[in-house]
Amino acid sequence: MELKRANDAEIGKKGRFVRQNNQFIATFGQEEGQLPVEANKYRLLWAPVCPWAHRAVIVRSVLGLDKVISLGTADPIRPKLDHIDWAFTLDENDVDPVLGIHYIGEAYLNADPTYDKRPTVPALVDIETKKVVENDYHNLTYYFERDWKELHKAGAPDLFPEELEEEIRELNDIIFHDINNGVYKAGFARSQEAYEEAYNAVFDRLDWLEERLSQQRYLHGNQLTDSDVRLYTTLARFDVAYYGAFHVNKRRLIDYPNLWAYARDLYQTPGFGDTTDFDGIKKHYFLSTHIDTTEEKIKILPKGPDTSIWLEPSGRAEKFHN
Template structure:
């Protein structure tokens, strides 16, 4: 996702808003479904997921795609960790061009859909390869549809991340986590007044305290298996000490100061499909290089020490079955592996 306004300097834009940060949630809500009711049926090879490892919202789609085994049905284009105020760019590809879509900027796919598109050029986005048009950037619905509409292409042993019997509870927990934690860290970091920051800070840590209590006696957020709710919380927790604590002033305490949450985060990090999507180098580059109104020097910190992510978590004593009746995903495709220098998993 690109959290920007239309003001600010030409290259990076401005992020801090007067008063309270208000995220623009007007997404392209066209859905890709099994019955194709919006004109876009689920088909193998027809679409390309465009994401960025740095972005927590896109990271959700990367995890769900991995867990469900959709790599062969839904190809992946990865943008680099930084962007200017115009668009995410394909800095990591030869010639800085996506090899499948043939574009330099994700903006081109949005303009192919709507030449007058005036909102943020966000990731994740799913692009129809043949037309080059963005179909959807509705990140919340996107992962639910990967779970419920793309079942024909799920791998054998794929987990049920959105079990029907638990959907109401998953939605309730996910909504609270989104409001106070996923978006709450941005409401702290992009607050334009002391009152707005204080309110966001208090809501964030009140919810983290609530999560700490909830996870003290259960291994996962809802039920006894990994669900969509866990995916949504994890991507924020993975960035908390590396970025949000300092850069966004979410500094009542580090994630490591919450025993249950820290154990829970480490448990998921070492679960196939989660930690192997996390690129700590790109995460830090994104926040510290792009948000120049918060970090005008663009200095990227060397810390924190990441070795703690691999320390024993002890969460197994709480029971639970990570994949339910399913199985872990195989290792990521060679072309989609996070560089070993960017993750403690290869240490």
């Protein structure tokens, strides 16, 4: 089988974007069929442009797992191939220095020679076998937060506390459908109806979150959690990419006083801003996205917006000081 070609759009009924399912969804543990939790066994492959991958990298950094899980970084510009892939053209000789592969798709084919979907990030690869063993972005941060706890750094925050698990999962599901994937459903829609449906859902939910964050520093009170990581990765891309490239242009992030201050608060938290690549994000969404209704159109990289304003004080810690 061959990897998915660039014109194989994930489009369902009435022009709606339908994201492909993940194939490698093993859990971690000591039972048969589970993946062992072991330092220096895995390499996390990502592209800084991808919000699903970015949240895994944020959690890896915040929890100190960057000391035990190495990181391979793909170019924000997709390679010119007859299928969709991610390339290691940022590395010497265009090869990942640990896995010795040119493209992330190679690790997928190592794991399953019949794999014919898009190679996605994040992808957790067994370094010894060079095979993808996990690409379930829905659950990967939960695994890092709960199953990898024995390898967390001293003093690491509990991003997935048991007493908040039900609330976190419920809110994360809402954020995924209306915000994280909602902007894609708008941007990749192939009908006016599908686009407007997604557009309305995005801004209805942003309004709802704006009100929620007027009352508390984070999404679950004054405690940083997995939900904040998931919302942040979309907010960080909103004004620099989604607003223009995906036509979600009713309002910008900076037009929401609470959401904008909240996003800056997170950006200035170690693990968030230092893993956010605004330049790479813009390059990908304006020059290299894989679903486009006009394949041959001239693509222009916007100069703005000014991202230095992300360093302006948010005032959130002082406002919600206990």
